[in-house]
Amino acid sequence: MFELNSETPIRKGVIHTSHGDLQTPFFMPIATRGAVKTLSTKEIEDLGSPIVLSNTYHLFLRPGLEIMERMGGLHRFMDWNGAILTDSGGFQVFSLSQRRKVTEEGVLFRSPIDGAEHLLTPERSMEIQLTLGSDVLMCFDEVIALPATEQQTLEAVERTERWAKRCKDYYESHVGSSKNPNAKLFGIIQGGTDHALRQKSAEGLLKIGFDGYAIGGLSVGEPFQDALAVLDELLPILPKDRPRYFMGGAQPHQIVEYVKRGVDMFDCVLPTRNARHGHLYRWKHPDLTKPDFYEVINLMNAKWKGSTESLLDPNLPESKGLTQKELGRYTMGYLHHLFDVQEMLAYRLATMQNLLFYLQLFERMRRGD
């Protein structure tokens, strides 16, 4: 399923899915509730992203599993023919739900929407992800609150491993008869910034065997150098022929460093969330070895009021797509105005620009810029 084509200067490969090939390294725009916030499915297509990430937890609560089954899965629901990776619900159940109770069986929690009680288990998470029809499923893991003691981290690592085994068992006996028999399953390595625990977590998952390995529990407030140190220790012990996925937010210059160390896949809420707050990512120059290759500008800055500069990033490497054509119609001054008066179009245009930036960053890395 994963072809590694080169290792230097960065890893490049292809993941084959039932919904197209994914050239690594790649970025996944986030479609939490079955839509990339503010965008239509056609606009994601126009951006040229071959994959989106969607959230098991959110779709499980609304519209719910029965509806997703009736609608024929997530691809058909949002009319998206590209690939979909779904997270397991593990992170959200710990960060968003109320009055959760963790047992060996799984996590009992109350929905923040209507207070209804739900039990999410490794098997249930797999069942939901298979019903959604994801191309890449993630194992249900235990995410712990920080700061945590070494003992707490160890227990979470061990439980995550036991849950990963249950996920693998459920997946193996159900994926063949699911709507996407070619779906892949990734394990999630936990262990915080403790190298020994990270190694233990990785070894446990490697013994079970997965189609890919994700690094969870980073980008949670630790210094950037600590995240790099974890990757420096961890990536060399992972098999070369399996894709590695860095879960969680990363700024563009951080992504460049992670890719250099051998990470293949990313998701990140920053381009879309920042867009909705009027912060635009734009290219400064194409030299990715210098960390100032981009800037983040604040559209509400008075500088942009009445600016006749094109909204299309002047340093954009490729300017031929439909998204570029759409952005090129407007000025920075118009976008400033739309933000000022809070027109929805503002959030859409800024989201397009930021996703275009992130996607083109990966295109540049794949091309070897």
Add this chain to the structure above:
Amino acid sequence: MFELNSETPIRKGVIHTSHGDLQTPFFMPIATRGAVKTLSTKEIEDLGSPIVLSNTYHLFLRPGLEIMERMGGLHRFMDWNGAILTDSGGFQVFSLSQRRKVTEEGVLFRSPIDGAEHLLTPERSMEIQLTLGSDVLMCFDEVIALPATEQQTLEAVERTERWAKRCKDYYESHVGSSKNPNAKLFGIIQGGTDHALRQKSAEGLLKIGFDGYAIGGLSVGEPFQDALAVLDELLPILPKDRPRYFMGGAQPHQIVEYVKRGVDMFDCVLPTRNARHGHLYRWKHPDLTKPDFYEVINLMNAKWKGSTESLLDPNLPESKGLTQKELGRYTMGYLHHLFDVQEMLAYRLATMQNLLFYLQLFERMRRGD
């Protein structure tokens, strides 16, 4: 500028503008602040509307006249090559601003945004609309609070007439050197539901002479029959070779009645505002002589949860445009979900459907369905 081509069964004609021909009767989507709420300029183009209406009052407050001048006018600001009609600010200054003071000179008011004091006069309204580069300018009129005595209504009618004369004078001496020398100026007939006052108002404006005549001060809560009675008395005394514009909200079956009586132009906030509240206009059958030719459905109704019915209105007369293609990708169940989780895409798709409905209603009337 206006060619009347037929009078029965309904008036049909063409208004020629510097930004295209407008076949009457027609409907104007509302782009209050330089954008049709939720939509991009391309999406208005895809809908096939040849004109939008924009608001002098809102654009005067934000981004302001100096910025609009620097941006080269409203067409360039929103990259819209179709026609634009701007209202005069009269209605908004009376309905939205704080601590207003009306004198013969104009209206002194405070901005609800920053409390700054502004004076809007007939001349200033013309200046703003010429700076925006509108294709159709509206006279600055006095709008009175209801209920009003006959004396109050009479005074407003007389002042509106004096202000209309000042608008005409300013327009005549400035339009030639403006960015849209072919711009037209419409007068606004006031007078409430009092036939004698309506007639007096019309006669006063006819003496001054305008490119078109608007009927203001209806759709403000009076019974539908009263609005019809005003039109029945008023329209026969208006010149046939000038377009008539009904200002304000109207439901589809009311529009059919107004058009029958000889109205040529409409704007209406209902399709866009209702869309954002999850109310969809859909065709029931094509016979416009029966008032139940359409229905308004509530998307949040449980009936639509998990519905696999296409979002594309099954009774839509024309299904070839880009908007139809976009709507046809999704199901009613998906739109229900998007509203449930408050994704912006929900408001966009519903806005498209409702504007398509209104625009197709007019297309059917022009075709003689």
